[in-house]
Amino acid sequence: MSSSEEFEMEEVQVPQPAQNMPAEEIDPDRTASTLESLNHQNTADDDDDDQDEWEEVDASVQPTTSQQPQPGLQITLDNAAVKRPEKKDSKPRKAGPSPEERAARLASHKIHVIALVANAKHRNKLLNDELLHARMLSLVPMHCQLAFSSLTPSNVPDPIERSRLFDKALKRLLDWWRSSFDIDYNLKTLLTTPYAQTNDELNKKRKAKGTVDDNDQYEVIRSEKSLQKRALQMKGSRDMSAQLFTALCRALNVPARLVTSLQAVPYRVQSQPTNTVVSLDSDDSDTQPPTERFMTWKERQRSGFKGDDEAFIRGEAVSADRAPPQVKLSSHRRRKPKKGSKQDEFDVQSPPIFWTEVFSRPDGRWIVVDPIRSLIRTKARNMMDPQSAYKYNKMTYVVAFEEDGYGKDVTPRYAKQYGTRTVKQRPPSTKSKNGDWWESVAATFQRPYRLARDDVEDAELHQAQFSEPMPQSMQGFKDHPVYVLERHLKREEVVNPPREVGRFKGEVVYPRANVQLLKTSENWLRQGRIVVEGAQPLKRVKQRAVTIGRRRVQEAAAQAGEEEIMQGLYSRPQTELYRAPPVVGGKVPKNKFGNIDLYTPTMLPEGAAHLPQKGVGKIAKKLGVDYGEAVTGFEFRQRRANPVISGIVIDATYKETVMDAFEEWQSQQAEKEHEKMVRDVYKQWQKVVQGLRIRERLKEYRGNDQQPHEEVAGGAVNPGTDATSHQNALPANELQGEIKKYQPGTHEQSLDTITKAQRALPRRNRLFEGREADSEADATDEGGIDQDMEEVGVDNANKNKDTLEIDVPAKVGHPVALDVLIEQQEQEKSASAQKVAHDADTTHVPESRLRMRPSRPKRARHSSSENTSSSRRITRSRVSHNSTREDRKRNDEAVRVALDISDEKEDDASDDVSDDEVAPIEISSDEE
DNA sequence: TTGATGCAGGTTGCTTTGACTAAT
């Protein structure tokens, strides 16, 4: 119950239009952009202008996006602009549909088919409702029920007799159904409409914006209850009659399929005069008295209805014959000869789109039952396939759903001209899109396993295609699955052997099965096959000149007055598997281009090995091993075919030698690469450290000026420690901004930056891009640094060591020891200490921090910064007080250059630092 | 009325072995 309410897909009449509407439907009012909106959007669009300027924009399909104007340019699209220019001189010829419309039509068709399949599947499921079965059984006369239930092998041992009795019982049931079920012909059924008409209706509905309530024209089934209601009333549409009859059969324990002919919008446009396009909700049906509109056929008969049949015809209200089939139906058909074309009209006995298949257990086969027209057939061709003139009922796909929910494509059983017409109404399968579309859809509802009766049925369905009469028209032969005419053979096809199975208008008809696909000898080689010696081509065709080389040859031949170059085509049986000449004495046989054709693995010469690794050729050369480059395919560029070379082919005996050498070479390469990377790492570290030193010096130089503010700004420093710190507090905000702007962060953050940057290391010059959005959290989070360390490969054991090993997670996973770097720094430090003794403790690299940081909790850092504050102030005092803001900026610039930080990157970095984390760089040289 | 035919315009798929420059 609840599941059925979730799945409401009922009476799908038309699909939603595809996204790409036909170009003609663009509303000019929407696409015209005003100057005002142009100015308004200018600023927002400026950034994109540079790159967007020359981008190709398909203005025809996206009217809304074209509202974004380019500066200084106003584009107004209207119908005239998107319509194809027409030829002036010759008589106006309507151009074919645009690619968008083609795509839209195809999509509409496919979506509609899928929706109808889903609808049928769902409705089929509803028919299994036990309450529905019970209610229906309560209506069926007892003798009908007994007729089926008594048909057991024990009661009737003779299978022929059982079969006869089954047919009889079925006929009686059908008779009862015809006399009891009241078909309301006014209700719309799931018939199709031509594409243009569907589109018209959709547009109408769109304009009306849902005010049109046509529910009364449809038979809305929301759940099993709706079906139960109609079953008790014994009243409904033609479709309902078939559906309920199917349910009834199931209730009587007779296996029954719900069969439906899917009436999807055709994806092809049938050429038709516009005046025959009549809307479904056309005016005449509205002008009819309601009493007439809602009369059933029975009532019409009773009231002696002699009115116009047009309304019934239009609304797909088919007046089927409720009298026994032998009654002449033509007396009920009163047609206006001139109104509309004949194809608009309905035969009262036109085939339905829902019917039933009943499985006869005695016969072991499916019997076709049409409960609407009260027909039982074992052979159903000509019974369900409507005349081609009927516009609203086209047999293209017929699916049958069984009680277990699985379905089957049974179209060949019902289509009069399955190969000639029906199959051609389906979307064609193209090579680029994998396989046949409908087959892929049908596969979704087919039973995943097979029953014995499936085999029997499939054989029957397959046979049905061949028992079909030969086409009666030229078009019918085109792409026919069984027959073929010589004129429809493709360039690379031939009938071999040319067995004549008939004649059509003097032309020989061949079986399609004898058509062979041909290829040139070169093409066969690409398949790993070679034309056997002495084979004569089955066909000769003009050579194509696609590449420049071929073109030149052809032109030369033409100039020499020779005949056109032809090439022979061969069939597969004329070829054999290509065997490359074997390797002799370690020498690999090569082709005229000095390489080896290896389009398929079978083309590998005997005794040879294929080494597809890149760069292995170099090794083989070094080792003096004879090799040939393996050509596995071609790429086409600039009218030239370029071989795709993948690896080499060598004598198999050398395989291991070469591979060993190759692997060694590879590891050497890797090592080299790693060494280079390590060098780069040191270089980068050096650069960073130097930059930090410069900055530190600069900060002190600045700090003497406005030292207290910086401390206030830096949350890590206790503001209360120094009495002077509050005296020159005025430009605090400004200073803070400065710091934020130029300072990538505290040491931790710098380290953080660096460690993160390691990840990007092999790509040079990206050292400072590494700051990510999460670093703000890192800065505030107590374990942030440690986490980062872990991220970059510092294992816990290392944290308490004096050296810090950072695993560089690049191509090579060797750890990079920083102690080398630190050693360097210490050397530098002692050197500078000798030079300028009192400068030694000022701004050197925080090597101790680099070493110790991971093991130290954050609080300890705070205390250490307090300890060092006095020494820092001392050094700062040496900086000249005359420095101006401009000076500072210049210096900052220098720092940035030194640090190789672009403005943008630096901003990114500083943005991550929250206000209270903007601390001055800690100088913790006191660790030793 | 239907189908054959031809035309226009669009789509599909076949074609099948360089030359040059920059970096190493």
Added chain:
DNA sequence: CATTAGTCTTTGCAACCTGCATCA
């Protein structure tokens, strides 16, 4: 200097398909 890797580029054509008009 020799060798190698990368990058030009995303064609052009014939056959085929589709829709339409015309005519028998």
